[in-house]
Amino acid sequence: MTEPGLRGASQRSVPRADASELSSSALHGGAPPTRAEVRETHTAVVFFTGDRAYKLKKPVDLGFLDYTTPPARRAACEREVTLNRRFAPDVYLGVGEIRGPDAEGAEPLVVMRRMPADRRLSRLVREGAAVDDALRAVARHLAAWHADAPRSPDVAEQGTRDALSSRWEASFAQVGALADDGFVAGGVTEVERLVRRYLAGRERLFDTRIEQGRVVDGHGDLLAEDIFCLDDGPRILDCLEFDDRLRYVDGLDDAAFLAMDLEQLGASEAAAYFLAQYSEYSGDPAPPSLWHHYVAYRAFVRAKVSLIQAHQGTPAAETASRRLVSTALRHLRTSAVGLTLVGGLPGSGKSTLAGALADRLGVTLLSSDRLRKELAGIPAEQSAAAGYGEGLYTPEWTARTYATLLDRASALLSSGESVVLDATWHDPGQRESALRIAEGTHAHLVALHCQVPGDVSAARLSTRAPGTSDAGLDIVTAMAAGEPPWPEAVSVDTSGPLESAVSQALAVVRPWGTGQAPVFRRPIWSLTRRAGLHQASARRPLDLTHTASHLPAPASGELL
Known part of the structure; x- marks a missing residue:
């Protein structure tokens, strides 16, 4: 965790009078208090001091998550540490406590190793740095996790054609409601048509993905902003934790999330390279049409979020939504079978x-x-x-x-x-x-x-x-x-x-x-392997x- 560009952060810091001093004694130590840099998201306040970051959950109820009680916040902290240790065990150090002068009880928080800001993947991409080696390492890391990730009937259920269709339709309904309020992103009608046509004829594909064990308990929110490219390997942070079903994904869908994000950063060649590397390391024989479909899905979901933000008055959000819908449309056209x-x-x-x-x-x-x-x-x-x-x-x-x-x-x-x-x-x-x-x-x-x-x-x-x-x-x-x-x-x-x-x-x-x-x-080995398998069947x-x-x-x- 590092401070610049914290995803979802507000434009203001928490007032220093409220939360500018974080004492190690408050975290069961005895050292003098030190000044902390502070950033705020919709659901948390994050303090940065020395080589540590501390994430404090806000007492908010957003519908899809409820942190209004101390037990709920503690459970959320513990779950965040447990889930993210799968990807970065040396970053998520545990759950600590902080006690303010007027607080009745201790408040739980996530204790993390602070990541170097200059090694954030999104920053490297924006600065035009060479990232092929980093992306190859991320692809290898992600593929290795997916190979050992938990699988179960509940997980597999979220990988069916009908489950994906339901998620698409829910997004269409939400975007349609916003369009009724005057927030319109051009191309949505064609997106709907192409999605429904692709899914209508591809039940066999999604059934095969489940049979192959490709649907896993994954990351669910893989963004370049949350990946740090260190000399001893990547650190992938901030997996989706508030809804297990949204984290139960096709491994290719997980990888496509980052590919979509790289495209939004202007690195489409890096996005294609990353997916090819993921396919290589995971041995995934998926058709390219599915790669494109999942990139489109991730782009459209983010477009929906941008439209919601535009409805709330967030500057430039409507422009972002149009760009994301355009990305979804381009990939759906390319994915058309x-x-x-x-x-x-x-x-x-x-x-x-x-x-x-x-x-x-x-x-x-x-x-x-x-x-x-x-x-x-x-x-x-x-x-x-x-x-x-x-x-x-x-x-x-x-x-x-x-x-x-x-x-x-x-x-x-x-x-x-x-x-x-x-x-x-x-x-x-x-x-x-x-x-x-x-x-x-x-x-x-x-x-x-x-x-x-x-x-x-x-x-x-x-x-x-x-x-x-x-x-x-x-x-x-x-x-x-x-x-x-x-x-x-x-x-x-x-x-x-x-x-x-x-x-x-x-x-x-x-x-x-x-x-x-x-x-x-796909890599050449994948084409050869497919032909050989099908000849034998x-x-x-x-x-x-x-x-x-x-x-x-x-x-x-x-x-x-």
């Missing part, structure tokens, strides 16, 4: 575009060419060339390939993974099946139809090296003769450079722009495929 169909005739460049698009978005790529050969039990690069509608390309084989492709996409979408599907999408019935999958998983569906002049396609096919696709010019000619219209798809001109096609595709898939929020990417055959980051790009930058 999407199903993107990239189709077209062989030689149109669809596979190259699909791979580049998936890589740019940081999402999963599924390829019908690779899957068809997997189902046949042959290597993806082995030729299975046959006449039109023959061999592995009969209607029966094609129907089986697309059905499996969509089954795997459905499982991924339900688990919070956005997916790019690389196939011709020649059959309107298969397109309709993809639409039903998107509707059932509440995913955003986009269809892209790659188109090139016939001579460009022919030139590409004549020079293409052997690979996963077996189609030659004769197949393309037969398919083109019977190609049905695809009015739902957006045409993409893939006759030019790859980057041009990617830009066209991104304008459709991300109409609000690609700079909304950092693209969170007959019950959950998810992405038996290649992530886009593992696909080689054409050396020339051209579409093939």
